[in-house]
Amino acid sequence: MSSVKNFTLLLGALTLLIIAGCQRSEEPFEGPELELIYGDFAVLEQFSVSQASVDFSNDQSVVFKARFTTLSDWKITVFQATTGATKIFSGKSNYIDRTNASWDGTTTIFPSFGTGKCTATLEVVADSSETSLDVNIDGILSPKGTIVADFESGINPDWTVFAQAGADMTFIIDDIDVVPQGKKYFNMAGAVNWDYLIGLVDFPSAAYGANGFDLTDNPDDLYFNVVLNRPDTLSNGFIIFQFKEDENGDGKFIESSEDMYSFEIDDLESGWQVVSIKYSDLESLDNGSPSPARGNNVKNPDKLSMVSCLFLANPASGYAKMDMDYLVFTTSGPAKL
Amino acid sequence: MNFKLSITIILVMLGTLSFAQQKKVWVSGAARSMFQQNNLKSDGDSVTAKKLNSGHALVDLAINARPNKETYLHGMVRIRNDFGGFWGSGVSFDIRQLYLKGLVNESIRYQLGDINYKLTPYTFFSQNEELSSHQNEAFDIYQDVLRYDLFYNDDNTWRTQGATVDFALSFPKLVEEFEFSSFIFRNRPSDFAQRSERVFFGGNGTLFVDEKLSLGVNYIDLMDIKETSKSDALFHNPVLTGNVNFVQKLNETQLEFKSESGISDMYTLNDAESAHVRDYFYDLDVNVKLPNELPSISVNYINVGAEFRSVGAQTKRVNFESQNRMYTRYGNVQIPRPLTQLDLAQDASLFQINFNQDLDLYAPSYDNIQPYGKATPNRKGITFSADYSLPKGVFNVELVYQALSEVVGQGTESKRSFSNIKANGLLKIDTLMPNSHRDIELSFGFNQQRTERSTSLAEGNIDLSGTIADIGLKVGIVEDLNLLCNYRMINSSGNELVPVRNSYSEVIDYTPFQTEMKQNILLFALRYAFSQNNHLNIIWQNVSYDDASNSSPKFDISQFGIVYSMNF
Numbered sequence: 001m002s003s004v005k006n007f008t009l010l011l012g013a014l015t016l017l018i019i020a021g022c023q024r025s026e027e028p029f030e031g032p033e034l035e036l037i038y039g040d041f042a043v044l045e046q047f048s049v050s051q052a053s054v055d056f057s058n059d060q061s062v063v064f065k066a067r068f069t070t071l072s073d074w075k076i077t078v079f080q081a082t083t084g085a086t087k088i089f090s091g092k093s094n095y096i097d098r099t100n101a102s103w104d105g106t107t108t109i110f111p112s113f114g115t116g117k118c119t120a121t122l123e124v125v126a127d128s129s130e131t132s133l134d135v136n137i138d139g140i141l142s143p144k145g146t147i148v149a150d151f152e153s154g155i156n157p158d159w160t161v162f163a164q165a166g167a168d169m170t171f172i173i174d175d176i177d178v179v180p181q182g183k184k185y186f187n188m189a190g191a192v193n194w195d196y197l198i199g200l201v202d203f204p205s206a207a208y209g210a211n212g213f214d215l216t217d218n219p220d221d222l223y224f225n226v227v228l229n230r231p232d233t234l235s236n237g238f239i240i241f242q243f244k245e246d247e248n249g250d251g252k253f254i255e256s257s258e259d260m261y262s263f264e265i266d267d268l269e270s271g272w273q274v275v276s277i278k279y280s281d282l283e284s285l286d287n288g289s290p291s292p293a294r295g296n297n298v299k300n301p302d303k304l305s306m307v308s309c310l311f312l313a314n315p316a317s318g319y320a321k322m323d324m325d326y327l328v329f330t331t332s333g334p335a336k337l
Numbered sequence: 338m339n340f341k342l343s344i345t346i347i348l349v350m351l352g353t354l355s356f357a358q359q360k361k362v363w364v365s366g367a368a369r370s371m372f373q374q375n376n377l378k379s380d381g382d383s384v385t386a387k388k389l390n391s392g393h394a395l396v397d398l399a400i401n402a403r404p405n406k407e408t409y410l411h412g413m414v415r416i417r418n419d420f421g422g423f424w425g426s427g428v429s430f431d432i433r434q435l436y437l438k439g440l441v442n443e444s445i446r447y448q449l450g451d452i453n454y455k456l457t458p459y460t461f462f463s464q465n466e467e468l469s470s471h472q473n474e475a476f477d478i479y480q481d482v483l484r485y486d487l488f489y490n491d492d493n494t495w496r497t498q499g500a501t502v503d504f505a506l507s508f509p510k511l512v513e514e515f516e517f518s519s520f521i522f523r524n525r526p527s528d529f530a531q532r533s534e535r536v537f538f539g540g541n542g543t544l545f546v547d548e549k550l551s552l553g554v555n556y557i558d559l560m561d562i563k564e565t566s567k568s569d570a571l572f573h574n575p576v577l578t579g580n581v582n583f584v585q586k587l588n589e590t591q592l593e594f595k596s597e598s599g600i601s602d603m604y605t606l607n608d609a610e611s612a613h614v615r616d617y618f619y620d621l622d623v624n625v626k627l628p629n630e631l632p633s634i635s636v637n638y639i640n641v642g643a644e645f646r647s648v649g650a651q652t653k654r655v656n657f658e659s660q661n662r663m664y665t666r667y668g669n670v671q672i673p674r675p676l677t678q679l680d681l682a683q684d685a686s687l688f689q690i691n692f693n694q695d696l697d698l699y700a701p702s703y704d705n706i707q708p709y710g711k712a713t714p715n716r717k718g719i720t721f722s723a724d725y726s727l728p729k730g731v732f733n734v735e736l737v738y739q740a741l742s743e744v745v746g747q748g749t750e751s752k753r754s755f756s757n758i759k760a761n762g763l764l765k766i767d768t769l770m771p772n773s774h775r776d777i778e779l780s781f782g783f784n785q786q787r788t789e790r791s792t793s794l795a796e797g798n799i800d801l802s803g804t805i806a807d808i809g810l811k812v813g814i815v816e817d818l819n820l821l822c823n824y825r826m827i828n829s830s831g832n833e834l835v836p837v838r839n840s841y842s843e844v845i846d847y848t849p850f851q852t853e854m855k856q857n858i859l860l861f862a863l864r865y866a867f868s869q870n871n872h873l874n875i876i877w878q879n880v881s882y883d884d885a886s887n888s889s890p891k892f893d894i895s896q897f898g899i900v901y902s903m904n905f
Contacts (some may be wrong), residue, residue: 025614026744030643030715031836031844034748189513281567283530290529 017223032071038093041071041126047096049120049135056105056113057139064101068094072126076101078118078135084178085113096122105141106336110180110272111225113137131157135310143181143337145225145330148203148211148307152182158207163199166192168319171199180227180272181337185325188311196238196312198320203307203327205246212305215329219280224307225335226275230268237313237320238266239297243282247295247306251269254307259284272323276334301329362402366413369482370394370901377664379483379892385667392420398431404833408439431462438747445504452501453494454520457597459618459641460555460576461649462708463495466688469781470873471761473809475821475862478874479682487688489654496690497537498875514545522690524781526654527565534565535572537649537692553580555599559648559692570609573696576601576647589628596621603646603842616642620711620876632725643715643745646696646842650712652774653697655681656689661788668890674887676700678827678858679880679896696842702803702829702852705788706741706755715743718755731769734762746790747844749797753790759783767813773812782807788833801831801852817866828858853885 045067054062064076071094086109087336089101107113114137121132144207151173155161163171169190179185190198203211218220224241242255243261253260261282265275277300307327312318328335338830372392377385399413413434419427436450455462469480483489488496499522506515519540527534539557546552558575573657576598585592598619605611618641626633660673661680680687699708707713718741739757746752759782766777783806790799807825814820834847860878867873876898883891 024642025745027749029746029748031748032846034792034794034797034847037748037847091840105573 005171008026022252025092032307036071039070041072043335044069045277047122047133047337049133052134053138055139056141061102062135063098064089064096064103064122065242066096066122067127068124069127070094073123074125075123076120078103079121080113080116080118082116083114085109085111099310104336111178112181112337113140115140131143141336143326143328144334145328145335146215147185148213148327148329149180150326151184151186156207158204160202163190163191164195164197166198169199174323176274181326185323189319189321191319193315195315198311198313200308200310202331205305205331213329215301216331217302219301219332220278222279222301223276223334224263224279225330226327227272227325227337228265228268228275229272230270232320234319234321236317237311237322238264239322240264240310241310242306242308242310243304244306245295245300245303247300248305249303255294257295259300260291261293261299274335274337345765347648353689361621365399365401365905366397366399367370367902368396369902369903370780370828371482373896375663376895377667377892379667379890382668382890384669384671389663389709394418402598402611404735408442410437411435417580417772424679427434432461445502448501450498452497452520452522453488453490454554455492455494456557457580458541458579458711459578459597459599459620459647460557460688461539462710462712463489463493464650465493466654466681467700468678468805471778471807472813473807473823475809475823475860475876476682477512478876478905482902483556483685487690487788495637495649499523512544512546516543516545517672524559526630528823529566531568532566533561533568533571535559535561549584551582555580557649559694571606573606574601574603574646574694591626593624594622595624599647601647605841606725612843613841614644614646616644616714618642618645632723635722637720638718640717640744641712642716644742645712645714647712648692648694651696651709652689652692653699653709654688656687657698657700660688662686664894667892672889674892675882676883677880678825679878679894695840696838700802701833701835701850702854703788704758705801705803705833706739706786715739718742729768730765731762732762734760736760747834748847749792751790751792751797753799754788755786758785769887773815776811778811780809797834801829801833803829819861819864821862823860823862825858827854829854851886855883856858857881872902874900876900
């Protein structure tokens, strides 16, 4: 019995030794250094840009740079006076570099940038300073992807536009005020006091030729993108995009036996903004709750037969409005606009 | 509602059949009725409604069934009626708990359904909530109600749902016994979108070499199950520990050596931004029980790494991110009202019963030393404790002194140092008066904590101290009727830099915390005991709160309450 005791004691001691011998992180402390947060602020490297002129159409990008002694809230605003386009970067760090301020020509506040001079202004909270420099755009960003609708050529006769017989109904192409891409966008508005649906637009694959949307079969590498505008004073409208798949290839979507996936957008900030979703993140919904799709329950973007845009609002909430532009499928990432 | 009502009726019918079933089916449960009248006083506040009344009556009705000698079933429904909700509008029916347990082949025990379970303080353990440690019976009146509702038990088990299996093997020689216990619990369901199904599983195997020596191994893992949602990200938090327990008697002195040590991992697969957090701990404890009514003395040393993560042991009972329900906002600008001892003893909405993979927020004013219990990461140091009791329970006192520090600093190589002094005592004066049949007890508690750190930056210096002191008196007026009087003072002053963590529990920033808090609570209660499990309490208490370091106006709340409780 004593040999067993000795053995178990030895085992216990060995266990302790092994654990005590485990490696810990060799960092001298955890968390950000206090000096970075509470130290004296000073600029170590002045605000600069990697190149004075840039051609975004050739996939070039601009990197803004600066370094400080301590963490500070900062904001870079790139503004183009000729178009009114604005790009904003912001963060809290002691450096500005490729990881947090690389500009590929995209826009934060539409309309899109055009060629010509822009002014980039860095605001640093720690010393309340503002520093500006110029960047010249030689070539603008060329959107890539499979365009579903950009509304530049009017309503495609193969699309279906339906608006309820409500009050102040508007389902038209418009060009008033800011246009995020091109010169036109689609304006949806109205008041329907008996139904959530205000109106819809169907974009059938047949409208795009014999190959339809001609999308990849990989739902993890395909993104649906749209540019939407919610007015400042109206937040009651929301949009559901439906993606209907023709799984048996008979040229039509059968609701009872084929897959339909949805993308509900109901928490928009005001103003124009790009909204994107990976095709594999679309959901099958039943009365707004996730549920298995009615077909093979596999996302097959190559079998997409129709994209529908439903504009809705609570019937008790009155007049609603939403503008949309540039519906596009992209691969390898969300659309850059 | 109809479904629940039907279940209730079936349970009651089953209960009435119990007499005919020779106790194969029987009814048990609990009943409670509470009424409270609250009055808020805050200088200059002309917006907040000052007086709040509330009350309810409820019955927890359980049907217990033993269809055969190896199987036991338990189902409990709760019928609750909030006062003022007449004609059914304020009535709710809930299924409170359901479980089945039994014995297979007279050797393997199992339980399915709702289960109370724990392992060790570093693996699976429900750490006591803040301000709950005292010896005052009056403070327990509301605290017992809260703990019963939330399934918090004195044995520090967590209430979970799943299955357990236990068995033991005895051996004729070499070793005496091997005990094994395992569990699997469903921690959260999938939302079929971005949140995968999460399970918690593990167990303990303990080898009892003889009556003096035992060795144990504990393993737990909280993990997401692949393909239960659209998310590829899979969270894992495995913890492996070993423990040794050795008892030796030397003459009349008993020496006990206990230790636990282990490693933890926390990571999320298929998440490029996830941090892989890995660390270890060890806990060594020596306890000496001296003969001849001398005190027992313990010395403990811990070293818990800064990146030690064990969700089952570090999840706090109190969710300090939630807001109290009573007088949620106050003052003319309706700011959130700070939590007080009164809220922590009564407000169930402040507590959580599910695990949280993040390190929960904590309140430095109430506990800055080990807010996550023994499993608090980044602590090392020594604890001395002594326990002394006079015969017949006349007097009992417990003293604890802790001197801890961080294992690594936060934001600096300078480490915080922590000191903690605790003293609790109970004097049963009535035991000195043999002819007295009435209780006369005096209790006291004292806890003083201090946290300090000096750095080269003034903003990094920390000096936070907190004191909690309480005194209580229990006097029997007549047989079974006691007067309970308690006073508690909670003071906290100084500053701290509370770490802000990201969703992978890494420190990413610090929030300056400043306090000059003074809290006082005075309580008088009359408690009549119909039996050991049946009490009527009439309580008046007043809590005052003031913190000169911030903009929260000082306030006090007076509360009159009646609490009737019964277990059957």
